[in-house]
Amino acid sequence: MQILNRMSVRFDSRSVNEAFARMTVAAFVAQLDPTLEELNDIKTVVSEAVTNAIVHGYRDQVGEILVSARLLEGNFIEIKVKDHGCGIPNIDQARQPLFTTGNSERSGMGFTIMESFSDKLKIRSSVGRGTTVTMLRKITGRGTGAND
Amino acid sequence: MQIIHEREGTNLVVYLVDELDQHSARTVIDALDRIVTLYPEESIILDLSRLTFMDSSGLAVAVNLYRSLEHSGRTLIIRHTPPQAMRVFHAAHLERKIQFIDQAGEGAVCRS
Numbered sequence: 001m002q003i004l005n006r007m008s009v010r011f012d013s014r015s016v017n018e019a020f021a022r023m024t025v026a027a028f029v030a031q032l033d034p035t036l037e038e039l040n041d042i043k044t045v046v047s048e049a050v051t052n053a054i055v056h057g058y059r060d061q062v063g064e065i066l067v068s069a070r071l072l073e074g075n076f077i078e079i080k081v082k083d084h085g086c087g088i089p090n091i092d093q094a095r096q097p098l099f100t101t102g103n104s105e106r107s108g109m110g111f112t113i114m115e116s117f118s119d120k121l122k123i124r125s126s127v128g129r130g131t132t133v134t135m136l137r138k139i140t141g142r143g144t145g146a147n148d
Numbered sequence: 149m150q151i152i153h154e155r156e157g158t159n160l161v162v163y164l165v166d167e168l169d170q171h172s173a174r175t176v177i178d179a180l181d182r183i184v185t186l187y188p189e190e191s192i193i194l195d196l197s198r199l200t201f202m203d204s205s206g207l208a209v210a211v212n213l214y215r216s217l218e219h220s221g222r223t224l225i226i227r228h229t230p231p232q233a234m235r236v237f238h239a240a241h242l243e244r245k246i247q248f249i250d251q252a253g254e255g256a257v258c259r260s
Contacts, residue, residue: 015171022201040201040232047203051170106170107207109240116239 001072005031008068013058013083015051021067021081022046028069029077032139041117042077042137048110049081049133055106057085057131075139082132088125095123151179159225160190165198168233173205177212184216192217197228206233207240214246225249 007028011017022043029042046067053065066082088094095111115121120136149172150165162183168176184192192213196202214224227249229237234251237243 015169018169018171019167019201037231037235041235043201044203044232044236047169047201051203051205055170107204107211107240109204109207113204113236113239117235 001074001076004071004073006068006070008066010064010066013054013061013063013065013085015054017065018047018050018054021050021065025067025069025079029071029139032071032075032077033141033143034139035142038137038139038141042079045114045117045135045137046079046081048114049079049135052110052133053081053083053085053131056088057083059086075141077137077139079135079137080132082130084130087127087129088123088131089127091123091125149176151176151183153183155190156193158190159193160187161193161195163195163198167201168199168206168209169201169203170205173209176209180209180213181216184213184220188220189222191223191225194224194226195228196226196230196233199230199233202230202233202236204236204240206236207242210237210242210246223247 009021009024011020025046026039026043029039034042050065050067057063063083063085066080068080070078072078111121114133114135118135118137122134123131125131149168152163152165154161160183162180164176194210194213210226217224225247229248229251231251234248237248
């Protein structure tokens, strides 16, 4: 699929940056004129992926998170959230609902929400080297033709 | 994140205002724990009408509160849930465990 536009942003793995990350991607996808539900879904998946990087990837240390997004031909948005944290030893286990290595603030539903709210979810991880989560979502839009 | 509580009949209504994510979750869980202890008899209605965003951290908040109340024989009802937050609750099938009423923006009543 042809790339129509792209953006990337790097920031520290501090929880205060979760809102910054989801608002940034939401602002970028706004050019596809998404419905409110689509915009909220994008904010939700970004929040989940960034939170995973902060809580599970870097745990008690501060590292760098890279969030990038590409608008693709056919009104698709592809979002990548990458960290250089501890990695996920068992991705199949991590994707199971209610599985978490976090504390009582975590529900273990992060990947389930990401899967529910995106069309395609890909997780690549290497222990000791980090994790990249890639999500693809078709934007139907409000039909006002804002995509050029 | 602001947490406001007030009496409504025999229940206690707790309003969550602003965005609920991992950044604010610890504060909310601690505040709700204090409220549960401070009002040992009351069941709680969690009013989400002023919640502007919620990710899966909200599930942990709701489940923690549900368990605290259930432990002392009380109930939790969540009302006026915005559509975005309701989609997160639905994805986790939490409506099977917790009673949701008067969802915001839809005028519907969803009971478990």
